[in-house]
Amino acid sequence: MTSRQSDARTLIKAGRRTFVAGLAYAAALSGFITLLQLTVPIFMLQVHDRVINSRSYDTLAMLALLAGFGLILYGILEYIRALTFQAMAGTLVRRLNLPTLEAALTASVEGGAVKATQVLRDLSDLRGFLTSSAVMAPLEGMWCPIFLAVLFALHPYYGLLAVVSAGILVALGLLSDMFTRRLTKEANQAHIENISRISANLRYSEAIEAMGMLPNLARRWRTSQVHAADLSNMANGRGRGMHAVTRVLRLTMQIGALSLGASLVIEGDASPGSMIGATIIMSRLLAPFDSLTDNWRSWIAASSAWQRVRELLETYHAHRDTFPTPPSEGPLEVDNLIFIAQGRDLAVIKNISFRVEPGTILGVVGPSAAGKSTLARLMVGAAKPTSGGIYLDGHNVYLWERGSFGEMVGYLPQSVSLLDGTIRENIARMGEPDPRAVIEAARMAGVHEMIGRLPLGYDTPVGDGRFTLSGGQKQRIALARALYGRPRFLVLDEPNANLDAEGEAALMRAMRAMRDDGAIVVVIAHRPAIMECADKLLVLQDGRISQFGDRTSVVATLTPSRKPKLSTAGGAA
Ligand SMILES: Nc1ncnc2c1ncn2[C@@H]1O[C@H](COP(=O)(O)OP(=O)(O)OP(=O)(O)O)[C@@H](O)[C@H]1O
Numbered sequence: 001m002t003s004r005q006s007d008a009r010t011l012i013k014a015g016r017r018t019f020v021a022g023l024a025y026a027a028a029l030s031g032f033i034t035l036l037q038l039t040v041p042i043f044m045l046q047v048h049d050r051v052i053n054s055r056s057y058d059t060l061a062m063l064a065l066l067a068g069f070g071l072i073l074y075g076i077l078e079y080i081r082a083l084t085f086q087a088m089a090g091t092l093v094r095r096l097n098l099p100t101l102e103a104a105l106t107a108s109v110e111g112g113a114v115k116a117t118q119v120l121r122d123l124s125d126l127r128g129f130l131t132s133s134a135v136m137a138p139l140e141g142m143w144c145p146i147f148l149a150v151l152f153a154l155h156p157y158y159g160l161l162a163v164v165s166a167g168i169l170v171a172l173g174l175l176s177d178m179f180t181r182r183l184t185k186e187a188n189q190a191h192i193e194n195i196s197r198i199s200a201n202l203r204y205s206e207a208i209e210a211m212g213m214l215p216n217l218a219r220r221w222r223t224s225q226v227h228a229a230d231l232s233n234m235a236n237g238r239g240r241g242m243h244a245v246t247r248v249l250r251l252t253m254q255i256g257a258l259s260l261g262a263s264l265v266i267e268g269d270a271s272p273g274s275m276i277g278a279t280i281i282m283s284r285l286l287a288p289f290d291s292l293t294d295n296w297r298s299w300i301a302a303s304s305a306w307q308r309v310r311e312l313l314e315t316y317h318a319h320r321d322t323f324p325t326p327p328s329e330g331p332l333e334v335d336n337l338i339f340i341a342q343g344r345d346l347a348v349i350k351n352i353s354f355r356v357e358p359g360t361i362l363g364v365v366g367p368s369a370a371g372k373s374t375l376a377r378l379m380v381g382a383a384k385p386t387s388g389g390i391y392l393d394g395h396n397v398y399l400w401e402r403g404s405f406g407e408m409v410g411y412l413p414q415s416v417s418l419l420d421g422t423i424r425e426n427i428a429r430m431g432e433p434d435p436r437a438v439i440e441a442a443r444m445a446g447v448h449e450m451i452g453r454l455p456l457g458y459d460t461p462v463g464d465g466r467f468t469l470s471g472g473q474k475q476r477i478a479l480a481r482a483l484y485g486r487p488r489f490l491v492l493d494e495p496n497a498n499l500d501a502e503g504e505a506a507l508m509r510a511m512r513a514m515r516d517d518g519a520i521v522v523v524i525a526h527r528p529a530i531m532e533c534a535d536k537l538l539v540l541q542d543g544r545i546s547q548f549g550d551r552t553s554v555v556a557t558l559t560p561s562r563k564p565k566l567s568t569a570g571g572a573a
Pocket of ligand 1: 366368370371372373374375
């Protein structure tokens, strides 16, 4: 068992414990609530059998007082039970929120974005379920024997009728479940996949719009939607049918109870009061069975949601250090690093090792699909090495506590996306912005003046889906975000892809300033000009290091016959 799994299991166990403890407490409360539900039938029984016969107002007043007290207590306990579930839902979601979000992030990095979105939805559905009436239904059902005991005490026939009726309703519930369970599950799954697929596609709305792909997408979506709707309709149809049968039977049973009571009264075997009381108790007893199937379905849906949360946590819960580590002042060491992507056989990074001292700019070049971006992701701990490791001052970057690691690291990914917030918030990495540090980072990225020219300046809202900035502007703001707080370790993946000459010059100035400050700067680029400021060059080819050393000596060893293969390195020459 890996540590990642054991950590996730502790979390899952804690979640289950919270649920079971809350359920046990609520079950005990439900016992008292069930007893107090007898208030009205017992009151009616007493009024019929005592007050009407004795014509005593005193007795009526006393009974009304006792019943009032019982009902107030009932209301209070109901309220406490609802609060218990609310607290349980709150605790469960609070405990799982961050780990689930972290696991969802890891899943997204590893290509499981659709699954991740669904699970975040599942967590919120679980919260809804835990505060719904469906979760209470079995608790109420488990105290049914109290009602049964009272019915048997009133007359054995009432008890027998109740047992038979409850048995029939349970059998109907099971039958209904048997008819609908598989269909409901398939319909839910189809619906989830549908929504996830279309929301994933909507992120590429510009390409869809520009190339007129909507009709094709709509056709595909409609086909899968019709399939999901068919399954859902079939399951609902069967469920509703069974529900109608159950309801009719339940009402018939109540009529049966009243008829039985009437014949017992006629025979002199029971009092009229007991007839009224028994009918009410009978209806209370059978009421939960009415929505047995609906509640059952909610439980199934909740258990599937929990299953998905569990799976995500077990598969993607990243085991990292929880103690902050001080910023590194030491070298970057890559040690026998191998990376095999999930579900792939072939390694993307094939056993590479190198070392870079502080105060160095390392340029990484190589042909397309050589593994450069993967190496960048591994360096910043966004991907987990399959074996070997990457160390900063001797500490494993993947295991590093994320908060302290983030303070020390600047990363500009290949595909830049700004988060939903203002420019100021984005540069400050969505934390509390330090105005001086924000402006310093923006100046270093050469973007301060450009931001100043925007109508709302640093308060301009940006993020996916907002079209306020050009590609180059976004890239420079993302560069400022990477430079924020003068990180000791800077990884820039294609930072000049969208930059003009002025932007590129600012970028090189920033890289040199960081290097002179003692930082390690790793830069991946296809456009060669930027490699002029590199101290060392690493040529990556098919996941292996083909050259590594001082820029001048690496460039010198690149023979003309090899240059075309390494267009960027060749350019650097
Ligand atoms: N998570 C992953 N799952 C599957 N394949 C992956 C994953 N990460 C990387 N790869 C594969 O590894 C190879 C290298 O990808 P990478 O993005 O690192 O190349 P690159 O050198 O940065 O290329 P480019 O210069 O075109 O950006 C590609 O074939 C890619 O499909």
